[in-house]
Amino acid sequence: MTPEQKSFFRERGYILLKKTLTKNQVGPIKEHILDELKRLKLWSSGKAMSASIKKMPAFQQIAKLSGMIKQNEIHTKVITQAASSTIASLTESKVVQAQSQLLISLPNQGGWTLNGLNWHTDISSSSPDLVPGIQAFVLIDDVKPHGGATLAMAGSHLLKNHSELSRIREVLREKGDIEEELRSSDLSIVEMAGQAGDLYLMDMRVLHTPSINSTTSIRMMATVRYLLE
Ligand SMILES: O=C(O)CCC(=O)C(=O)O
Structure with missing residues (x-):
């Protein structure tokens, strides 16, 4: 970490x-997901194969699949020793591993959009x-x-007061040019797309949301949360 x-x-x-992670490390997890989807x-x-899952709204579908498809000890399979050290170095503190889950979206969930998403933070910060x-x-x-990767609002962890945050939430609800509005606030949307084995580390104060998978491929990600001890 530089x-x-x-x-x-x-x-x-x-x-x-x-x-x-190498293709050999992620390969067995991908196979497991495909086997479970089939089983x-x-x-x-x-x-x-299931009409009811296909008909579900995109975000309900993700939650349902995360509940149904589990991978034992996922954190040990996706977080290397080097990644753990990076996490400790970024928090400058001891962390404990909390919940982990697979994040799966079926293909062709509809047109990609920034409107109507589910922006949130998972924990509030004490300081x-x-x-x-x-x-x-x-x-x-x-x-x-546009393949269903998680979206993060870079810079949103530094929004200090309630009114700044409320204004941004309002912008996100509006149907205008969201990205143009954000530029003036030094915020930007990061789409966590990339290649198998890539790792995004996110400060948990950052606003984030699931997104629509408009591609023809299954979105396969995993997430692990680390909290200060
Ligand atoms: O990409 C997703 O499905 C959203 C993940 C998310 O919001 C979360 O893990 O808190």
């Missing part, structure tokens, strides 16, 4: 570490200057732009 990477993380609230009669050979935890997002398979 000083530049550390200060980028402090300013933007996230960092991308390319290829932290549960949800998806096989490029087609949905504006303290990173309360880090959420790791690992790409189990390649994820193309």
